[in-house]
Amino acid sequence: MVVALKKEEILGLAEKAVNLAQRKGVDEAEAFVYQGLTTDVSIERGQIARSSRIIDRGLGIRVIVNNTIGFSYTNMLESEAVIEEIVLKAFKSAKASKPDKDWHGLPTKKTFSSVKGTYDKRIVELNSEDLVNIASIMLDTAEKTDDRIFPIEGNVGASYLCKAITNSNGVEGFDHGTIVECSLETIAREEGEVTPACFEFNIERTYDMNPEWVGKEAARLAASALKSKRTETKSTDVVFTQFAIQQLFHYTLINAVKADYIQRNQSAFKGKIGEKVASEIVTIYDDGLFNGGLRTWKFDGEGVPQQKTPIIDKGVLRNFIYDNYTANKETKESTGNASRAGYLSTPNVEATNFRIMPGNKSPEELVSGLKKGLLVYYLQGAHSSNPASGEFSVVATPAWKIENGEIAYATKGAMLAGNIFQVLTNISELANNERKIGQLITPWILVENVKVVGK
Amino acid sequence: MKDILSKTIDVAVQRFHAEYAEVRAQKLFKTMLTLKEERVEAVKQGIENGAAFRVLVNGAWGFASVGTFNAETLTNAVSDACKMAKAASSRLKKPIKLVDTKAVQDKVPLKTRKDPSKISIEDKVNTTSTMSKTILDYDSRIRSCTIDYLDLTGTSYFINNEGSCIEQNKLYVWSRLLAIAAEEGVFTYSREEIGSTAGYEIFDVETPEIVGERTAKRAVEQLKAKPPKGGTFPAVLGPSVVGVFVHEAFGHLAEADLTLLGSVLLDKLGKKIASDNVTFYDDGSIEGAFGSFKYDDEGVPTQKTLLVKDGVVVGLMHNRETAQKFNAKPTGNARAEDFRFEPIIRMRNTFIEPKDHSFEEVVEDMKFGYYLKIFRGGQANLDGTFQVGIQEAYEIVKGEVGAPVRNASISGNTLETLLKVDAVGKDFELWPGRCGKGQTAFICDGGPHIRVKEVLLGGSA
Structure with a gap:
């Protein structure tokens, strides 16, 4: 061997x-x-x-x-x-x-x-x-x-x-x-x-x-995705599972907090440290030391110790993430966020374990609290989001319609359109079921007033 | 080199009784550059060597990859592959078989005029710096730009236990330009890709100034664009969007491994799925195109494969395993990114054949609709749901191309949409790109302008 x-x-x-x-x-x-x-x-x-x-x-x-x-x-x-x-x-x-x-x-x-x-x-x-x-x-x-x-x-x-x-x-x-x-x-x-x-x-x-x-x-x-129906065009409450959140945040929110994007004028968060950017129930850390985290290591791609960095605290933007180069540019310290594609690349700023702190309700309670809504598991096309503006237009494949607190039926071909920064301010509930998925650790989240395009 | 490799194949057959054994060995050289605005982030060069063994033992696949040509390590690796196959075969229900193919002995040299490995790094820095400068100087509203450059050259060896022995020289040149513009809180984003298997001469046609300006202009013009209405509309798709639509919405479903997974095409062979004016090809033989090569990674010659003729599905894209299952001929679509990956069914250059309409004829009868000119990204599911994001689009009002529209995205069901194609243009463009299916493949896609009676357009919030 x-x-x-x-x-x-x-x-x-x-x-x-x-x-x-x-x-x-x-x-x-x-x-x-x-x-x-x-x-x-x-x-x-x-x-x-x-x-x-x-x-x-x-x-x-x-x-x-x-x-x-x-x-x-x-x-x-x-x-x-x-x-x-x-x-x-x-x-x-x-x-x-x-x-x-x-x-x-x-x-x-x-x-x-x-x-x-x-x-x-x-x-x-x-x-x-x-x-x-x-x-x-x-x-x-x-x-x-x-x-x-x-x-x-x-x-x-x-x-x-x-x-x-x-x-x-x-x-x-x-x-x-x-x-x-x-x-x-x-x-x-x-x-x-x-x-x-x-x-x-x-x-x-x-x-x-x-x-x-x-x-x-x-x-x-x-x-449970069988016997699917078309959905109508309207704004509705949406429960996003971890799969969907990972897709939506990967191409937009996570880039927006990278010092590289800030310094190069590519982030809507530039100049917004200390400002409210999300609903007050939202707290996010980039936690390079999370126990058993998929991206937990002693040091980053440049030999800087990994650390836990507060990103959003009760809705208020606190910090961006840095590698050594971007930190030096602002005479700051690296936050241990230099990432490498194995031995093949030079370091780049990247999130470690991007953790959206969980809430108290069970995922079932998130669903049962809704008179009408959509449960979205998987998304298609998130990589075609506008990374700078945060605008997205994606297809749910599939999603499940929620009626009177229960999952009623699967829907086919529903498109969701919006802006990720608007989504952050419209988060109204976080479940208690956090899990690791790629660079994200997140529970299910409930977002109010998401535009759904159907026919 | 070939002797050492042949001996490892003998180990698989004689010591482990493999029914089939192949080795792919590669020597690769890469140069990569990233520019962020005018800053050259790092000039990068890489040297990679490696070998991949794939064997069939008791009807199951075993695979092993190592980054060395050391004879002892190669023997260990081929033994690993055989042991892996044996372990996997313990729960096998249906043994895997391969369709017969002719053994090939060939040596494929490069035909390039400008071999990128002979071009100085200074020259590559200059080319990419000119792209960056062109973009940044275009307009003060351009906020930033990123230029990536890659060239890859090297040699691939393919040897199997059926007597094939192929040596192919490889060459790829690729570049991607990204520009971001902003004004009053509106951010726009524009991307262009260049890719060729011909050589560095691609930059004589797609000069840094031409592609730089194309990228910058789009980002700036999108600033005054408005969000589209959400809903169902008639639409004209430009060759770039047609390409991604053909690739994502239809092509993946016609990759026989995905067809067998239960894609909506499974029971459609020989049946009509599209309008009469729709004919699709996947062609690996277009000289210099980004998706072209002579032999695939199973040693099968590439070809021009007809997939849909006048609206009827007539073929799929195969490797030797799926060709056997469908009782079809292999089409030369088995590709591996490099020695770290197993070959799987991939597209090459995929397109709609042009017909007879001029652009004016395609647009003229439309009261209100959208002209979707350049794509941003796309994705599809086995059930035929597709999504294509658009970076450049316009309204069409009373047969005329009107105001620009940004962040549009279309979706629908492939089969329903193909039946709604009611005009096919006579122009033709092929666009280079990269496709991900667990590993990256260099491809092209394209076609003429087409008109679709209706498609679902995702609006903005």
């Missing part, structure tokens, strides 16, 4: 690359090493049909010469000659580029944060047979739940990830973690009607999975 590189090997590689760069005469250098091992079992068209093992590791080196920045990477870590070659390429890239007047250096050494619930040996030890068993449980439960459903796709995956950073200011760090996930997508068919694909999943940093629940929910959702 192809095995993982150890901590000492990884740190050694990073250190070697920085040393080589310094010998070339660069002003500053930073090496980032990433390693990911993933074992995965996939479900296709109702059966477990494939399994894979993917090992991806590499090193990226960033050098600074006279305030110009060069970067190079490789995945060929066995070869000293290649490491030397990419150091040279980074150096030449910097030479060919233009100086950046706002460059004020790489981060300096700080004590890393401590994190919990991010590594579980049991996940590392899972083999493909174990994953096949989990997938079978999920698949069998789904098929037993409703005979009108068909599981179209799904997977069970276990990953071990690690990263190391070294820079010429003495920053040195290593961290590792695990992720386990299972997911199932189903459709339901009856009398010529096919539902949109419905989806459920579990994703955790520690070995805490419920494949029965995932199978059952994925099946229940698809079956």
